[in-house]
Amino acid sequence: xxxxxxxxxxxxxxxxxxxxxxxxxxxxxxxxxxxxxxxxxxxxxxxxxxxxxxxxxxxxxxxxxxxxxxxxxxxxxxxxxxxxxxxxxxxxxxxxxxxxxxxxxxxxxxxxxxxxxxxxxxxxxxxxxxxxxxxxxxxxxxxxxxxxxxxxxxxxxxxxxxxxxxxxxxxxxxxxxxxxxxxxxxxxx
Numbered sequence: 001x002x003x004x005x006x007x008x009x010x011x012x013x014x015x016x017x018x019x020x021x022x023x024x025x026x027x028x029x030x031x032x033x034x035x036x037x038x039x040x041x042x043x044x045x046x047x048x049x050x051x052x053x054x055x056x057x058x059x060x061x062x063x064x065x066x067x068x069x070x071x072x073x074x075x076x077x078x079x080x081x082x083x084x085x086x087x088x089x090x091x092x093x094x095x096x097x098x099x100x101x102x103x104x105x106x107x108x109x110x111x112x113x114x115x116x117x118x119x120x121x122x123x124x125x126x127x128x129x130x131x132x133x134x135x136x137x138x139x140x141x142x143x144x145x146x147x148x149x150x151x152x153x154x155x156x157x158x159x160x161x162x163x164x165x166x167x168x169x170x171x172x173x174x175x176x177x178x179x180x181x182x183x184x185x186x187x188x189x
Contacts, residue, residue, distance in 0.1 A: 001033065001038055001039075001040060001041075002038075002039040002040060003033050003036035003037060003038060003039065004036060004037050004039055005036060005037070006020045006021060006024070006037065009030075009037045009039065009042065012039065013042075013043075013046065020037075028049070029042060029045045029046050029049060029050060030042050030045070031045060047094050048094055048095070049095065050095070139176055139179075142172055142175070142176055143172070143173075143176070145168075145172065146165055146168035146169045146172050147165060147169075149168065150164040150165035150167075150168045150169075151164070151165070153168075
């Protein structure tokens with residue numbers, strides 16, 4: 001653990017000594033070890049809690065502020081990288097990083113809302129209801145088909161109509177039950 005006086009830490013952080021005094025008085029950012037400042041803990045607190053976009057940050061900074069390396073990704077990071085950061089750091093993200101992730105997420109939500117209003121997206125429950133109704137109608141049509149067609153086929157083939165109806169119903173039911181339990185192959189998707 002490295003310790004410094006307020007004046008030394010002000011030079012280290014690139015801010016005015018009075019700013020350090022205000023932080024100590026307010027109980028913000030600065031981690032004290034007696035009357036000295038714990039450098040590592042305070043640097044970490046500054047990175048995690050202090051917003052670099054706050055105009056007071058610019059007012060407190062001197063000509064060459066110290067840059068803390070917090071391992072932020074650039075704005076062109078992919079969604080996978082954002083997920084990795086969120087899973088890896090969670091609550092340990094700096095305020096700026098958390099703000100960037102939040103803004104990206106809100107932008108995606110806005111895009112989805114626009115696509116929904118534009119008619120490009122359909123709600124899953126609506127799509128399921130439409131598909132269920134359509135397939136139910138097809139199933140019912142197939143179930144009624146043998147009783148309508150079997151007597152006509154029996155007359156053409158000169159066989160008993162009831163036997164033809166039984167045979168057609170058996171084959172149609174077998175076909176429909178095969179359609180009801182489709183095999184899902186993940187390699188096709």
